[in-house]
Amino acid sequence: MGFQSENIEEYHDIWVFCEQRDGKLQNTDFELISEGRKLADERGAKLVGVLLGSDVKGIASELGGYGADKVIICDDPALKVYTTDAYTKVLCDLVNDKKPEVLLVGATTIGRDLAPRCAAKLHTGLTADCTHLDIDMDKYLDFLRESSTIEVDPEKFKMDDTNLKMTRPAFGGHLMATIICPRFRPCMSTVRPGVMKKSEFDQAKADACELEMYPVSLSEDDLKTKVLEVVKATKKMVDLVGADVIVSVGNGISSDVQKGLALAEELCDALGGGVVGGSRVAVDEGWLSDDHQVGQTGKTVHPKIYVALGISGAIQHKAGMQDSEVIIAVNTNDAAPIFEVATYGIVGNVFDVVPKMIEEIKAQKAAK
Amino acid sequence: MRIYVCVKQVPDTSGKVAVNENGTLNRASMATIINPDDMNATEAALKIKDATGCQVTVVTMGPPPAKAMLQELIAMGADDGVLISGREFGGSDTFATSQIIAGALHNLGIGEDDIVFCGRQAIDGDTAQVGPQIAEKLNLPQVTYAGDIEKDGNTLKIKRLLEDGYMTVEVKTPCLITCVKELNTPRYLTVKGILECYDKPITVLDYEALKDEPLIDKTTIGLKGSPTNIFKSFTPPQKGSVEMIPGTAQEAASALAEKLAKKHII
Numbered sequence: 081m082g083f084q085s086e087n088i089e090e091y092h093d094i095w096v097f098c099e100q101r102d103g104k105l106q107n108t109d110f111e112l113i114s115e116g117r118k119l120a121d122e123r124g125a126k127l128v129g130v131l132l133g134s135d136v137k138g139i140a141s142e143l144g145g146y147g148a149d150k151v152i153i154c155d156d157p158a159l160k161v162y163t164t165d166a167y168t169k170v171l172c173d174l175v176n177d178k179k180p181e182v183l184l185v186g187a188t189t190i191g192r193d194l195a196p197r198c199a200a201k202l203h204t205g206l207t208a209d210c211t212h213l214d215i216d217m218d219k220y221l222d223f224l225r226e227s228s229t230i231e232v233d234p235e236k237f238k239m240d241d242t243n244l245k246m247t248r249p250a251f252g253g254h255l256m257a258t259i260i261c262p263r264f265r266p267c268m269s270t271v272r273p274g275v276m277k278k279s280e281f282d283q284a285k286a287d288a289c290e291l292e293m294y295p296v297s298l299s300e301d302d303l304k305t306k307v308l309e310v311v312k313a314t315k316k317m318v319d320l321v322g323a324d325v326i327v328s329v330g331n332g333i334s335s336d337v338q339k340g341l342a343l344a345e346e347l348c349d350a351l352g353g354g355v356v357g358g359s360r361v362a363v364d365e366g367w368l369s370d371d372h373q374v375g376q377t378g379k380t381v382h383p384k385i386y387v388a389l390g391i392s393g394a395i396q397h398k399a400g401m402q403d404s405e406v407i408i409a410v411n412t413n414d415a416a417p418i419f420e421v422a423t424y425g426i427v428g429n430v431f432d433v434v435p436k437m438i439e440e441i442k443a444q445k446a447a448k
Numbered sequence: 449m450r451i452y453v454c455v456k457q458v459p460d461t462s463g464k465v466a467v468n469e470n471g472t473l474n475r476a477s478m479a480t481i482i483n484p485d486d487m488n489a490t491e492a493a494l495k496i497k498d499a500t501g502c503q504v505t506v507v508t509m510g511p512p513p514a515k516a517m518l519q520e521l522i523a524m525g526a527d528d529g530v531l532i533s534g535r536e537f538g539g540s541d542t543f544a545t546s547q548i549i550a551g552a553l554h555n556l557g558i559g560e561d562d563i564v565f566c567g568r569q570a571i572d573g574d575t576a577q578v579g580p581q582i583a584e585k586l587n588l589p590q591v592t593y594a595g596d597i598e599k600d601g602n603t604l605k606i607k608r609l610l611e612d613g614y615m616t617v618e619v620k621t622p623c624l625i626t627c628v629k630e631l632n633t634p635r636y637l638t639v640k641g642i643l644e645c646y647d648k649p650i651t652v653l654d655y656e657a658l659k660d661e662p663l664i665d666k667t668t669i670g671l672k673g674s675p676t677n678i679f680k681s682f683t684p685p686q687k688g689s690v691e692m693i694p695g696t697a698q699e700a701a702s703a704l705a706e707k708l709a710k711k712h713i714i
Binding site: 189200 | 573
């Protein structure tokens with residue numbers, strides 16, 4: 081057939097699409113650049129950030145501080161606010177011209193709109209919502225030894241494999257799947273926000289980062305959608321991902337939702353301050369707004385302390401919280417799957433147990 | 449005017465998930481449901497049908513039993529169904545799937561007033577990729593994460609939900625829209641709908657029917673042709689180290705607080 085994307089030996093370098101909103105870089109950008117640095121070193125390749133926007137040259141070098149060797153900037157008034165049409169055209173033109181081997185995109189509401197559109201246009205594969213990435217085979221096997229129940233036998237793997245190995249939870253984290261895209265380039269992946277670790281910012285590296293302005297070619301015909309307005313939520317969004325303590329509620333508070341939420345708040349405070357989260361039920365029932373949801377469809381969190389109150393532990397939920405440092409679960413059902421991932425478990429009713437927990441935790445802290 | 453709604457039959461992952469010994473999903477043992485976001489997509493289409501009397505066609509790719517799901521959606525109010533089904537299509541990744549569905553929609557014909565609705569994402573894969581990929585293959589503008597839709601003639605104003613707010617996007621038909629659960633509450637089936645659904649047409653499109661479709665590259669469909677492949681699938685090790693704290697609420701709470709303090713967690 082002859083697709084350009086089949087000429088895989090022509091493709092080099094690791095790219096990260098860096099998202100800006102209101103002219104500001106996003107946390108996900110720094111996480112992906114930090115992860116991209118690791119991949120670029122494994123591959124002996126250059127790490128390039130790609131930044132689309134209007135008047136954004138000034139913010140680009142910060143990406144260098146997290147590991148980008150270079151940032152390619154596409155600057156145009158039409159790129160100020162994200163639109164599928166303009167961003168797809170500009171990013172695909174750039175990829176077809178410069179041919180990166182890997183293209184990482186944050187799995188945000190923007191990235192998950194842009195990446196599939198681009199993958200279809202570029203005739204290449206895309207893996208959604210990855211939580212772990214490797215190129216080097218030794219490193220991948222180490223990851224398997226640590227994160228799977230598989231007996232890893234290096235003899236059974238092609239150790240010089242250089243495909244990007246993209247691992248993601250399937251079916252709510254019950255299964256993990258490593259996906260490759262062997263026949264086409266770039267290898268594209270969206271990456272879950274909050275999963276990859278951000279490196280330390282290094283000013284010297286930021287100063288040394290190369291910036292390249294790349295000309296944008298867009299015409300009226302390319303733009304079929306029009307953004308009329310962008311509205312920020314008036315209420316402060318809940319920062320689940322950055323919280324040290326999360327107390328989540330589920331079906332177990334259904335008999336008195338107001339009281340259950342109040343207890344969760346109080347327990348947060350007793351534990352030193354944190355954020356109230358919820359299972360899918362809590363959000364679907366309208367007890368909490370969407371931004372509180374922990375799980376595969378909500379947010380992936382790894383706080384120091386995660387408390388699950390009356391949450392049975394459906395796989396969707398566990399996928400979003402099982403990497404928390406300490407997990408405390410309270411549930412009336414001693415066979416609830418939440419206990420499979422918990423550090424400490426108490427079988428009992430939330431309304432009986434939590435008031436006592438608050439009291440006792442306060443007492444322990446006062447005694448210190 | 450015709451509205452296509454792309455829907456998927458998925459295993460009900462809200463309950464216990466059954467896994468085969470080789471690590472793949474034991475689909476046969478699990479109940480199937482209509483993907484939740486696709487119900488919202490169907491409702492969005494039926495609302496426009498209520499206002500305009502347009503034709504609503506539900507489209508799915510899947511094995512022959514998926515026909516029952518199409519019948520259910522017809523009982524909800526859709527006019528007809530299309531089942532894309534063939535062994536050659538099995539095992540397709542999102543890229544391959546979207547090529548096949550785009551090919552089928554192209555084959556059925558998309559007019560100037562037409563709209564394609566999809567759910568945001570399916571609960572079995574959670575990728576949210578097939579909608580945008582169909583849009584690209586059909587060269588249609590797309591709006592994803594639709595939380596509200598206003599239609600005035602051929603112009604749609606869509607509230608596109610973001611993590612930190614929303615944007616209002618204007619787009620003209622033909623276009624593709626992916627719907628989230630905030631968009632609406634899907635209606636119930638009516639007795640009349642159920643009685644009549646068996647008389648409404650369901651077209652089956654197999655490989656033979658679509659093989660000359662220009663939007664389908666035959667080298668990139670199915671399990672072997674899909675651009676992405678599963679390199680390895682595995683189950684994460686069970687933590688299984690839970691320490692259950694016994695006793696009355698008072699006793700358990702006290703013991704827990706003591707443990708947390710001892711380990712300097714609080």
